[in-house]
Amino acid sequence: MDTATHITMGVAIGGLATLDPAVQQNTDLFHAVLIGAIIGSHAPDFDTFFKFKDNATYIRHHRGTSHSPLAVLLWSLLVTFSIYAFYIDIPWLNLWFWVLLSVALHVLVDIFNAYGTQALKPFVNKWIALGWINTFDPYIFGLFLIGAFAWILGADPSMTYLIVFFVVFLYYIKRFFDKKEITDILQKHFPNATKIITQPTIHHNTWRVVIETPDYYFVADSDHGHIDIKDTFKKNKLPETTEMNAAFQDENVKAFIDFSPIYRYEIDRFDDYVEIRFIDLRYRSKGHYPFVAVVTLDKFYNVLTSYTGWVYSEEKLQKKLEPLS
Structure with missing residues (x-):
């Protein structure tokens, strides 16, 4: 899900935490839980910092190890004890429980969109992407936003968010059947x-x-x-050639192949180099396929330049490959 939805879910868990008698009776614990739930609901996406290194590293790791079961536990402990340092008189187990729930919910909801996560890594390295929910779903975001406004206006947060989470749960079930209806139609056509x-x-x-x-x-x-x-x-089979094998050794191409479940390739030959392009077919937008990996090789199959990421025009893509211009 997007950052805004994750944060509103964190607020919701903070409100739901008032079901806990310890949270109800301890103002400091309530404040700590609310802060922890908001931070915890976004914590797995702190791996966004990989983008400062390069796109290949970001694509390989975003929603990867950071969303694994071990990472969920580590994120929850890191957030809990970072907050506990400022609230040392509160029962930390209560704080940890609600932070853990917020981190786990983050990972859970991420598997329902098309991007997915490696939520079972290292037991299963496969990306889990169910494709039921958009990365930003206005209905889900709207429901959590309504809950937040109701809380501000004086509604009981525990009952409000019990209702909100139940309605969201029903919405997920509906979207499962929406997807099933579409896949059933497609199975008949194909x-x-x-x-x-x-x-x-x-x-x-x-x-x-x-x-x-x-x-x-x-x-x-x-x-x-x-x-x-x-x-x-x-559908063309990948050729078992020296140039294709050389392309597969490039880190940008490796990251793309590991992430993309369905793609095609193109090979363009020029006087001084060969360009091999891998195109993910999931993200078609206005007739363009923005998620690609491109590698160029010289006549000795050395990598001249390469790139992977989301590019929305050919002109911008060529700028990424400027060493050849």
Whole structure:
């Protein structure tokens, strides 16, 4: 989920914590829990700092190890004892419980969007991305925001957020059936489909979908159950060549391949170099596929330059590869 939703969920857990008699009766504990829940609800995304190193590191690690079961425990302890240093007279176990819940909820809700997480690492390194919920869902955000306003206006926070969490739970169930309806329709259209990936958009009844069959990739939009095929790509097997093997040794390409579950490739040959481009098919936007990895090789298969990340125009992509210009 996006940062704003995670923070409003943290506030919600802080309100829900008033169910705990210890939190109800201890003002300092309540303040500590509220602060801890807000920080804990965002803590796993502190891995965003990897972006300061480079995109490959960010893509490889964001929502990776930082969202694993061990990391959930470590984040909760780090946040708890950082706050406990300022509130040494409160029962730390109560504080830790609510912080742990906020961190765990962060990781849980992240698996429902198309980006996903490695929430079971190191037991399972696969990315878990269920594709039910958009990264920013205005309905979920709105429900938590309504709860916050109700609390400000004097509503009981524990009962308010019990209701909010229950409604959000029902909404998740609805979105599961929304996705199932779309995948059932697609299975009828493409009975030989080997993979179907869904990505809900900010518009409730509009979804982006990618269908893989033995011979083709189909990129489509689903609007109120109507399937509109936007692009069709022939499925070409990756060639076992020296230049392709050299490309796969590049860190940017490795990060892209590890993360992307469905992509195609292009090879362009120029006088002095070869450009190999890998294109993720999930994020089509206005006819463009912004998430790519590009590597250029000289005639001896040495990497000249490479890049991976989200780029929304060819001009910007070429600027990322400026050493060749």
